[in-house]
Amino acid sequence: MFELPDGSICLPRSSIVPRTVAKGRREHFTGQLNVGPDEGTCMDIESYTEFQVVLTLLARPEVAHVENQVPFTYLSGDGKPAKHFFDFRATLVDGARHAVMVKSDYRFRSPKVSQELRLIASQINADFADRVVVMTEKNVSAAEFYNAEMMHEMRWPDPAVDSEALRVIQSIVGAVRISDLVEAIGHGGQGFRAVVRLIRNRRLSIPAGVKISLDAIVTRSKQDA
Numbered sequence: 001m002f003e004l005p006d007g008s009i010c011l012p013r014s015s016i017v018p019r020t021v022a023k024g025r026r027e028h029f030t031g032q033l034n035v036g037p038d039e040g041t042c043m044d045i046e047s048y049t050e051f052q053v054v055l056t057l058l059a060r061p062e063v064a065h066v067e068n069q070v071p072f073t074y075l076s077g078d079g080k081p082a083k084h085f086f087d088f089r090a091t092l093v094d095g096a097r098h099a100v101m102v103k104s105d106y107r108f109r110s111p112k113v114s115q116e117l118r119l120i121a122s123q124i125n126a127d128f129a130d131r132v133v134v135m136t137e138k139n140v141s142a143a144e145f146y147n148a149e150m151m152h153e154m155r156w157p158d159p160a161v162d163s164e165a166l167r168v169i170q171s172i173v174g175a176v177r178i179s180d181l182v183e184a185i186g187h188g189g190q191g192f193r194a195v196v197r198l199i200r201n202r203r204l205s206i207p208a209g210v211k212i213s214l215d216a217i218v219t220r221s222k223q224d225a
Helices: 048-059 111-121 142-153 159-169 178-185 189-200
Strands: 031-035 041-045 063-075 081-092 097-102 131-135 175-177 217-220
Touching (some): 031 048, 041 063, 048 063, 048 081, 048 097, 063 111, 111 131, 159 189, 175 178, 178 189
Antiparallel strands (some): 031 041, 063 081, 081 097
């Protein structure tokens, strides 16, 4: 959902991927995620690991865009055409594309599953992706997912506060504590949320492995330095 300047609401577009993801299953996590600058893209999610991975990918500064349920035709072990849906395909800032398979760690360690994934990956060409990546819950650290989830939750802009936050960071030299930025911005908790959005929008950088908090240290990103 996206609120337009006149106060009306624009609902996200329905998912148009060719594979239907069944939601509402009792036996495991399913859901939907709205992403994109205008909240206009709806992604279907069919496991908690997928949820962790996509939020983490969207938060990584090297990732420019993420697609989900991307179809790829390959030859199976018996030589017949088959179709695999990559859970995500991430386009990086430098233009490289990574086809991402999401599996739980215990499933990925299954010889049958890993053999199938290797067969599919061996047939990827540059027209589809530059690299195939398998991501499990072990590839997402607790701090990285914590930050990714916070950035997604606080993504809604507050123009007046965001403008003040952007003005404040222009005077940053070196590293600064988030609490000091929040105090300089004013607006209490809204100032903190504005700082989180600046991290999300790549205007501020936080060291890898550090959770976003009032005590965390950030620096201006190179684009603003």
